[in-house]
Amino acid sequence: MVDVAFLPLTAAGVDRALEMMARLYAGAIPYDEAHARQAIQWLIDNDACGAAWFIQSGGQIAGYLVLTIGYSLEFHGRYGLLDELYVEEAFRGQGVGAQALAFAVEVCRLRGLQALRLEVGRDNPRAQALYARSGFHAHDRDLMTRWL
Numbered sequence: 562m563v564d565v566a567f568l569p570l571t572a573a574g575v576d577r578a579l580e581m582m583a584r585l586y587a588g589a590i591p592y593d594e595a596h597a598r599q600a601i602q603w604l605i606d607n608d609a610c611g612a613a614w615f616i617q618s619g620g621q622i623a624g625y626l627v628l629t630i631g632y633s634l635e636f637h638g639r640y641g642l643l644d645e646l647y648v649e650e651a652f653r654g655q656g657v658g659a660q661a662l663a664f665a666v667e668v669c670r671l672r673g674l675q676a677l678r679l680e681v682g683r684d685n686p687r688a689q690a691l692y693a694r695s696g697f698h699a700h701d702r703d704l705m706t707r708w709l
Contacts, residue, residue, distance in 0.1 A: 565617065567614040567615070572602065578613065604629070610629060623651075626646045641672070666695075
C-alpha cells in the first residue's frame, strides 16, 4: 500500500480541485465551474458544515475528497456524507481510495458523527467493490433529487 497524506483544501488549491472535479463529473453530471467554485469556497469558509482535502501520494496530488455534514433521525443525529471522492487514474488500484475512506471514517468519529454515507453510480462496479470492502452497505432504495 502506498503512503498517503491528506492536505486540507484551502483557497489556494481551489483551481486544482476544480480541474479534478471536471474529470469526476465528465459526462455523468452537469458541471458548472462558477457554481462549483462558489460551493467549494463556501465549504472552506464554513468548516462546521464539512471540509475538503487533497489526497497526496508520493509527493503528488492523487485526488481529493469532500466530506459534508447532515442530520438524520435515521442515523440518530449528525452524519457524514462523503460527497466526493476522486482518485486520479494513475493512482487507482494502489490502495489510495481505501486509505481515503479510512481517513473519512476517522474524521467522522473525531467529529462525533453517527454514520458515514456516500453515493455511487450503478455503472461503477469497481467503486462499489471498494466501498463494500470498506464496510459500506447498499440499501434497497434509490436516492432522488429535485433541484430548487
